[in-house]
Amino acid sequence: MLIIPLQLEQEPLFFEETIAPGVIDYQEDTRQIGEMPVGGRADLILEHRGPQDTVSDIRVRAGYKGEFEVLCARCVDPVSVPLSGSFDLIFRPESADAEAGERSITEDETEIGYYGKSGLLLEDVVREQVLLSLPGRTLCTPDCKGLCPRCGQNLNVATCKCAETVVDPRWNALAGLAGHIEK
Numbered sequence: 001m002l003i004i005p006l007q008l009e010q011e012p013l014f015f016e017e018t019i020a021p022g023v024i025d026y027q028e029d030t031r032q033i034g035e036m037p038v039g040g041r042a043d044l045i046l047e048h049r050g051p052q053d054t055v056s057d058i059r060v061r062a063g064y065k066g067e068f069e070v071l072c073a074r075c076v077d078p079v080s081v082p083l084s085g086s087f088d089l090i091f092r093p094e095s096a097d098a099e100a101g102e103r104s105i106t107e108d109e110t111e112i113g114y115y116g117k118s119g120l121l122l123e124d125v126v127r128e129q130v131l132l133s134l135p136g137r138t139l140c141t142p143d144c145k146g147l148c149p150r151c152g153q154n155l156n157v158a159t160c161k162c163a164e165t166v167v168d169p170r171w172n173a174l175a176g177l178a179g180h181i182e183k
Contacts, residue, residue, distance in 0.1 A: 016039045024130075030071075037066075042061075
């Protein structure tokens, strides 16, 4: 759904969208399961920067609720992660702050996003909010054993024979080097 300042000039835009799985590409290890309802409103905020200079900011207030599948950080099995959240964000036209050179910004300006000439795509805003809401590291269970670093066997499912494998005795000469390097 594209939100443009022109459609907000007379009144706010109220929306109830349903985002189908696969519409938004989140990241390689994250996918949406089932439809995700997103509802809220968009308002136009006119920012006066001088007698003849006005900037059309878009304020989006919305909420979402969906089910996601994220890969376990240890064993790479899919893990179901329910997510819901709400946001209140302000977006400014990219051209509004496109002055040449460096300039300082206020703390409030660090909270502002930008939209292009065509407008603000709601799906881009939702993608960003979902990714920010996901846990930094997801485990299938707190005691997940992960994968064997040698053969790749999922140690939650079965044990592997790597620990039982006899090491070539020629490598034994290098075994003591680790202690000498740390000193």
